[in-house]
Amino acid sequence: MKLWVMEEGCQPGDRLPSEAELMERFSMAKGTIREAIRILEAQGLVRSRTGPGGGVFVHRVSEERAAALLGNYFYFQHLSIDDIYQIREALEPEMAASLTGRLSPEQIGQLEAVLAGYAVPARTAEEERQQHVDSLRFHALLAEMSGNPLLRFLIRFIANMLSQITVQRRLYEPLNPELWSSGMAYQARLLEALQGEDPEEVRRILREHMANAHRLMRLQEAAVTPRFLPEDQLL
């Protein structure tokens, strides 16, 4: 079926033949056809709807699904904080530098809005957890503004993973307010520098920021085992 769809040159939104037609075309029973459709659906390549005008439709794989499927792989690998931050330290400064002086006022506004969410020092562990997740959202948002789809995916994937880890393994305990606030200060300086014209300055700030966050996270926990999402959240 996948081959047939590609030969046909189908685009996202195009409808595949109905189950009945597929049964004829491939000379197979309904159950078999449906299993094949499920396989494609699990990969995020098609979606199916019931009712008239319904059917199976070619679908561009969403970032969420791609991330979830890749997350399944790392569920079985043992990633340490060091592993993750080795990548962040390499990628994030590069991404930010490439955005220097290229952000629109609206984009700057969006970033400022996220920053404002954790301007006040956290008093409870719950607040601090939320602030850490927000601070990862800052990076995800920045990545979204990058023109590079590969870079964008990688940074958002890694940020999501860290976010899950932080919540599930309670890495936000014990409280460490002065270190988190220093992280926020980095992001504020970064936002300033992004509106300037010096990519090297941006790179340096983010490099320091990452090194700082790395040191902090390493103190909280060494080993890390992410969980994969249940099926309903994966849809």
Added chain:
Amino acid sequence: MKLWVMEEGCQPGDRLPSEAELMERFSMAKGTIREAIRILEAQGLVRSRTGPGGGVFVHRVSEERAAALLGNYFYFQHLSIDDIYQIREALEPEMAASLTGRLSPEQIGQLEAVLAGYAVPARTAEEERQQHVDSLRFHALLAEMSGNPLLRFLIRFIANMLSQITVQRRLYEPLNPELWSSGMAYQARLLEALQGEDPEEVRRILREHMANAHRLMRLQEAAVTPRFLPEDQLL
């Protein structure tokens, strides 16, 4: 089913209940159960075998499958050579530097063996294509030696993608022997430096190497659209 497996604390190799038992446990018909199994199988989380002693088994997602599933996502994104090399330039020097002075004699030998495969200048386009693929294998092999599973996966995934692209879009034409040989020279210097003790030297060599390869590839082609693998190769 996924939830049940996790609650049960199943490990790779563990057997799930037979279809008949699953039908009972979830009060569903065979067809429905089988569709569910197909979904898990497509994600690479289980494998099923026929015959006595057969059944459905928990399986660690393989790197190949994870890469293929992620490749589906980028099939719909338009990645340029610039996009890919922005990542390579950030990641590869970092990876190599972290390996400085940590490679065993056997590992050095393996890398030398790959290098030897393209010691002679290519005379035909076919030879040059093969050399380029081999040179990407050098990077994949190096990544395999990294202790960081995330870094390893990313570099190998990107190398595979580039390899596919080079073959499918014939980026190895027209012939450019002097530039390819300079690439080989970089790798030889790199191998030397890796046995030393100076990570900065390693980093610098690889950074130059990437910049050089980037410039070359950009000349060959700007836009890039990878293909995803047919189902049988994905298994």
Added chain:
DNA sequence: CCCAATTTGTTCGTATGTATC
């Protein structure tokens, strides 16, 4: 608001293929 048509979703019973003992 309901009815009818269309399409996927689910069930049951049965038969076949395949690997192990």
Added chain:
DNA sequence: AGATACATACGAACAAATTGG
């Protein structure tokens, strides 16, 4: 070589969801 225990496939019927009249 044959029995057994599995997954795999088929076919007919019914249920649920969605759309348009």
